[in-house]
Amino acid sequence: MSESGREMRVTRTEDEPAIMAISRAVGVFSAEEVDTVQELLDEYRTRGAEVSGYHFLSCLVDRRVAGYACYGPRALTDGTYDLFWIATDPAVQGRGIGGALSARCAELVKSVGGRLLVAETSGLPQYAPTRRFYETHGYRLEANITDFYAPGDDLCIFILRV
Amino acid sequence: MSESGREMRVTRTEDEPAIMAISRAVGVFSAEEVDTVQELLDEYRTRGAEVSGYHFLSCLVDRRVAGYACYGPRALTDGTYDLFWIATDPAVQGRGIGGALSARCAELVKSVGGRLLVAETSGLPQYAPTRRFYETHGYRLEANITDFYAPGDDLCIFILRV
Numbered sequence: 323m324s325e326s327g328r329e330m331r332v333t334r335t336e337d338e339p340a341i342m343a344i345s346r347a348v349g350v351f352s353a354e355e356v357d358t359v360q361e362l363l364d365e366y367r368t369r370g371a372e373v374s375g376y377h378f379l380s381c382l383v384d385r386r387v388a389g390y391a392c393y394g395p396r397a398l399t400d401g402t403y404d405l406f407w408i409a410t411d412p413a414v415q416g417r418g419i420g421g422a423l424s425a426r427c428a429e430l431v432k433s434v435g436g437r438l439l440v441a442e443t444s445g446l447p448q449y450a451p452t453r454r455f456y457e458t459h460g461y462r463l464e465a466n467i468t469d470f471y472a473p474g475d476d477l478c479i480f481i482l483r484v
Numbered sequence: 485m486s487e488s489g490r491e492m493r494v495t496r497t498e499d500e501p502a503i504m505a506i507s508r509a510v511g512v513f514s515a516e517e518v519d520t521v522q523e524l525l526d527e528y529r530t531r532g533a534e535v536s537g538y539h540f541l542s543c544l545v546d547r548r549v550a551g552y553a554c555y556g557p558r559a560l561t562d563g564t565y566d567l568f569w570i571a572t573d574p575a576v577q578g579r580g581i582g583g584a585l586s587a588r589c590a591e592l593v594k595s596v597g598g599r600l601l602v603a604e605t606s607g608l609p610q611y612a613p614t615r616r617f618y619e620t621h622g623y624r625l626e627a628n629i630t631d632f633y634a635p636g637d638d639l640c641i642f643i644l645r646v
Binding site: 398437 | 514516517520559560561562563564599600626627628629630631632633634635637641643645
């Protein structure tokens with residue numbers, strides 16, 4: 323654990339309730355997206371990160387899970403990884419937890435020869451803080467596909483070159 | 485069957501050997517991509533198109549499989565479909581089989597409320613005919629992500645708005 327009381331580790335089964343609570347609390351995940359987080363956690367827990375392709379990281383503050391990220395290799399690419407989810411407990415936002423999680427993902431991806439980290443998000447107004455987060459942390463908006471998620475809801479593809 | 489001897493149908497198990505032979509014959513699929521076609525066929529055969537999310541179409545000419553396409557809904561979107569694979573037997577290329585398969589996919593996607601058909605392909609020189617195919621059949625290149633598949637191998641995202 324660092325002096326700030328922050329600890330970064332691969333997600334343990336005991337972290338799951340907090341991860342699900344954070345996913346519901348952030349307010350921008352739809353019910354379907356929250357269900358998807360649980361499905362990926364199930365895959366990760368039962369099959370492991372390597373086989374499932376879903377790597378989960380937890381960031382703890384004072385021994386409580388304050389945020390998490392999930393990333394994994396994109397099929398049929400050599401060195402491209404998706405950052406599927408990254409979320410911080412709203413109660414502790416603004417303390418650099420998201421940035422630390424993103425940086426740790428980038429470090430881990432790079433350590434296994436990865437080159438790109440891809441974060442896909444929505445162009446809706448309520449995702450403006452998410453888009454700002456990526457821009458602030460070195461990602462570049464490299465594609466925007468109109469009406470991708472739904473009419474009026476664009477896909478924004480942010481890329482971090484690690 | 486049409487007057488041209490062409491028949492479009494949902495893929496049957498008996499079509500699989502021809503589909504795999506075409507996948508190997510086209511020359512632009514890597515071994516890993518050919519394996520992926522087989523995996524998707526396995527899913528489609530055992531779980532069905534709706535559950536697996538992989539819809540296969542066969543185009544027959546004179547009762548022989550001359551081409552196929554595979555499409556399916558993109559998770560977490562409302563009305564966006566991926567065109568995963570589309571390929572024509574090199575022996576019968578240039579007769580509009582690919583175009584007919586693409587048009588049929590678009591029609592089927594539209595019939596269930598779909599709006600977008602997404603075709604992702606490589607920016608490598610050997611994929612120039614593929615990219616031309618999409619451009620000729622109404623798709624628009626809406627994104628290009630440098631070095632996505634591998635260093636020097638870009639991702640091109642073509643979108644057909646149906």
